[in-house]
Each structure stands twice: as structure tokens, then as C-alpha cells.
Amino acid sequence: MPTFYGVDVESRLLLGTARYPSPAKLSEAVRQSETEIVTVSLRREAAGGRNGGAFFEMIRGLGVRVLPNTAGCHGVSEAVLTAKMAREVFATNWIKLEVIGNHDTLQPDVFGLVEAARILTGEGFEVFPYTTDDLVVAERLVEAGCKVLMPWCAPIGSAAGPLNPSALRAIRAHFPEVPLIVDAGIGRPSHATAVMEFGFDAVLLNTAVAGAGDPVAMASAFAKAIEAGRQAYEAGMLEPRDMAVPSTPVIGKAVFA
Numbered sequence: 001m002p003t004f005y006g007v008d009v010e011s012r013l014l015l016g017t018a019r020y021p022s023p024a025k026l027s028e029a030v031r032q033s034e035t036e037i038v039t040v041s042l043r044r045e046a047a048g049g050r051n052g053g054a055f056f057e058m059i060r061g062l063g064v065r066v067l068p069n070t071a072g073c074h075g076v077s078e079a080v081l082t083a084k085m086a087r088e089v090f091a092t093n094w095i096k097l098e099v100i101g102n103h104d105t106l107q108p109d110v111f112g113l114v115e116a117a118r119i120l121t122g123e124g125f126e127v128f129p130y131t132t133d134d135l136v137v138a139e140r141l142v143e144a145g146c147k148v149l150m151p152w153c154a155p156i157g158s159a160a161g162p163l164n165p166s167a168l169r170a171i172r173a174h175f176p177e178v179p180l181i182v183d184a185g186i187g188r189p190s191h192a193t194a195v196m197e198f199g200f201d202a203v204l205l206n207t208a209v210a211g212a213g214d215p216v217a218m219a220s221a222f223a224k225a226i227e228a229g230r231q232a233y234e235a236g237m238l239e240p241r242d243m244a245v246p247s248t249p250v251i252g253k254a255v256f257a
């Protein structure tokens with residue numbers, strides 16, 4: 001059972017709430033996924049004259065824990081301000097911290113991320129930083145007070161799956177005690193299974209479910225895939241070998257005259 005900032009959860013799937021075809025599909029996808037944590041963008045939902053209030057009310061009604069996020073923030077002060085708004089709207093110290101550094105790749109500005117993480121942890125926030133798979137940046141984030149890390153496996157919305165498995169495995173090996181959530185870039189249930197087999201504690205995804213032909217069925221497929229990956233990790237998998245190993249015993253060979 002993973003623990004994030006002292007909160008135990010059963011489900012290892014965290015779900016985004018953007019881009020669903022309808023609020024009804026979103027609610028049903030959340031239910032089918034059995035997730036206990038959803039992430040909500042303060043900026044996206046309150047921007048452009050949209051009625052953020054009604055959306056936030058609907059999210060509160062889902063009966064799951066909310067992890068507000070700073071998606072769409074491109075600078076430290078904007079991210080910090082958005083985090084403070086989120087704390088008021090959702091009455092939580094949790095914040096998924098995004099400081100975007102590039103419009104095309106939506107990759108994190110890791111320098112700004114570390115700075116914003118330091119400011120926010122200093123103000124009592126419990127920060128879930130959306131970061132790259134860079135080990136040194138991960139170390140800096142832990143030094144800045146982050147007790148959970150969220151490395152990407154590919155750019156947001158790309159559905160590309162784990163692009164750099166060895167970097168993800170290295171982060172896992174380097175931080176055995178830090179809860180690690182793969183965030184962004186998962187496209188298929190098999191991608192989620194793969195990163196869970198690396199030993200990650202959980203997966204956060206949005207586009208692969210919201211953009212699926214049937215988001216509700218896909219939410220359920222992801223829940224099963226994540227559980228299977230974790231079960232396999234805990235069961236102890238074989239390492240791949242170059243040479244064959246007979247899978248049937250050779251004792252008592254048949255003798256052909």
C-alpha cells in the first residue's frame with residue numbers, strides 16, 4: 001500500500017480530470033478506475049471565463065482526495081501563486097507542482113521547479129513535483145523538501161510510454177524509500193504495467209483515459225494493468241538471459257532404440 005505524505009491509499013492509479021468528453025464520463029471513469037486521488041488544474045479550469053467553481057464542486061462530489069496542480073504555469077511566481085489559490089479552493093496542503101519550461105515539449109523547467117518546491121515546502125505545502133527522469137534533479141527536489149517524486153516517462157499527452165527505462169530504473173534504485181509516481185506520457189495499459197514492474201509506487205495519467213474511445217472502459221483497463229505490474233514486481237520476476245534454459249526436466253530421458 002503506498003503512502004503519500006502520511007496518507008495510505010489502496011489504489012496505485014492517480015487520474016487527471018481534464019479533456020473528458022463530458023462530466024458524466026469523467027465521474028464514471030473515476031468510479032471504474034477505483035482511484036482514490038484525482039488531480040485538478042486550477043489554471044485550466046478557472047481560465048478563459050470558464051466556470052471553475054461548478055467544476056471544482058463536481059470534483060469535490062466525487063468523494064476522492066484532490067491533488068490540485070499548477071499545470072500551465074511557466075514561472076516560479078505563477079506556480080507559487082497558483083498553489084496558494086489551490087490550497088484555499090480545496091483546503092489541502094497537497095500540490096502537484098508543474099513549472100513548464102518549453103511550449104512544445106511541455107517539459108519541466110527543472111531549475112524553476114526546484115526553486116518553487118523549496119518555497120512551497122517552506123510554506124507548509126506537501127509537494128508532488130512533476131519532473132524529468134534526471135537523477136540529479138530528483139536529488140535536488142528531495143533536498144528541497146519533497147517527500148514524493150513524479151518523474152515523467154514521456155512528454156505530457158504524447159502517449160509515447162517509457163522512453164528511457166534505464167533512467168526510470170535508476171531513480172527507483174537510488175530512492176528506495178521515496179514514494180515514486182510516474183507522471184505523464186503513458187499511452188497504453190501495457191506502458192503502465194511496465195513502469196510498475198520497475199517498482200514504481202503508482203502512476204498518474206490523464207490523456208490516455210480521457211482521450212480513449214471509451215474512457216470508462218479504459219479507466220478500468222488501466223486499473224487492472226497497474227495492479228498486474230505491481231503484483232509481478234512483488235512476485236519477483238526473472239532476469240532475461242542470453243542462453244536457453246530448458247523448462248522441462250532432463251532427468252529420465254526417453255531412450256529411442
Ligand SMILES: CC(=O)[C@@H](O)[C@H](O)COP(=O)(O)O
Pocket residue numbers: 015016017018039069071130155156157158159183184185186204205206207208
Ligand atoms: C493531468 C495532469 O496533471 C497532466 O499534466 C499529467 O502530467 C498527465 O499527463 P498525461 O496526460 O500524458 O497522462
